[in-house]
Amino acid sequence: MPFLDSDAVHAALPMRDAVRALQQALRDGLSPEADPPRGVLPVDNGQLLLMPAHGRAYAGVKVATVAPGNPARGLPRIQGRYLLLCAETLTPLATLDGIALTDIRTAAVSAAAADLLAPRDASRLVLFGGGPQARSHLRALHAVRPITRVTVVGRTPDRARTLARGLPDISGVRVDTGGPEAVASADLVACCTTATTPLFDGDLLPPHATVVAVGSHEPGAREVDTRTVLRSTVVVEAVSAATREAGDIVQVIREGLLDPAALVPLADLARGAALPVDGRPRLFKSVGMAWEDLVLAGAAYEAGRARPVRGNR
Template sequence: MVQRMISAEQVLALGFPRAVEALREALGGGLDPESEPARSRVALGGGEVLIMPSGDDRIAGVKLVGIAPGNPARGLPRIHGTYVLFDAPTLAPRAVLDGAALTLLRTPAVSALGVDLVAPPGVRKLVVFGTGPQARGHIEALRAVRPIDSVRVVGRSHERTTRFAGEIAKAEVADADAVADADIVACCTTAREPLFDGRRLKPGAVVVAVGSHEPEAREVDTETVRRCGALVESRAVAVREAGDIIQAGLDETELVTFADLVRGTIPARPRLIKTVGMGWEDLVIAAAVVEALG
């Protein structure tokens, strides 16, 4: 079987609308995130390597992600990665994809699906915490599902935040108090403590939190979790990895999943979308990329 090498540009060319629909179709078709293999983490070199496998009876895949917190100071990306897509029956490699690009496409696409499932159709005001690639990707992805015409950016460095906002249409620099007027708040940071006071959220605001996958780290406070309720990829994974959920004291019975809403099995509409990233998401989008390339 021929093994294809797929570049970052080819991965990102799939675009957020098609990525969102691929995720929706997979969940609607019966994919069960609760049965996924657990992510492995190995401390190596200047950080850690994540190993994220997934598969079904047709295809299988594994992503290797290197996370080096010191890289930005070296002028390098914080995350590098490689994804290998296999034919499941034979386990012959079908394609090797740029893993960092796959993450840049997958994470905002999952968030956008969540927003499309729970946010009112006319919401327009977005506040984004973060100035990195995920913040940029979330702005684009959320604009693919909602008519966002106001973006306020909150960052640690005023210079970097000003530069970032200047590159985004209809964006401006703000501080954490901007959440009081936001329809959607997207947290795309490496923060380990809450970024804002949940009491400041207006009624009906939707919050997206993607920055942490460790029990000890969280981007939103207990007030936000309790006020909004939580939409997660998998109940089991959320109570094992999602610090925002764990530190707020929620258990599995208090969580709603993407699959619940896509399939219409639960009428609830939580307003906190907390994701940690799972292998099935990479597999679905990697397969969509390969199919789109023909």
């Protein structure tokens, strides 16, 4: 059975192709609401996650781990493997590196949403975070918008400079550092952190700004404040998942300030059944869902069959 390692997964899924695959799956009728809830088992040093999904051609399951102490050990915070199956026979077809798949799909979903929400000329990105997801989000958002300037925000100026040095060198993109107030001049804001409290003042957001927040899937954690949510058109992968897992959304609903019916499913946006409201910021809150892993695992498998890729063995 083929195993696609990290290099093979990245080779099979260029970011533009990953974004298109996700958008096309939604346009073809895939229903994110059909995803079962994520299985989460707390353990002494983190969490074990189980994320199954099924579709017309493939079924699959990702087994992942979240170990908050790993970065201090020089290890990834999130690790795992993906098992891809034939939907008709449930025969195993391939396994894929779960780190690479998660890295790509999280940023690709954000870019798929930003491509439907952000002005076509959006060029100024404010980036909170400096880990693998921050790097992937820079690549992904650059794939769908003409980004020329990136402001990296960290907990301290020294931290921000360290984070900025870790970003990929992309031709024509100027990277500098700043504070949370930089969102006041942003076209795009990407929140890719492990923060549990809001990163910036939502009143500072320009009316045209698009925010993507991907840092957590826990109802007690949030990266954006209540003002950001209330001022924005709020787009989510699935209403059921957002109201169960997205602290940025759950906490505002619990405050009695947001009606879940106001949330816009990403599928509706992709199919043209919903549009953002002019003159308001746009917020895409992602928790990461199993259907995204399945779509991209299938695409990677098909690309690997079409041409030899390193690790396809």
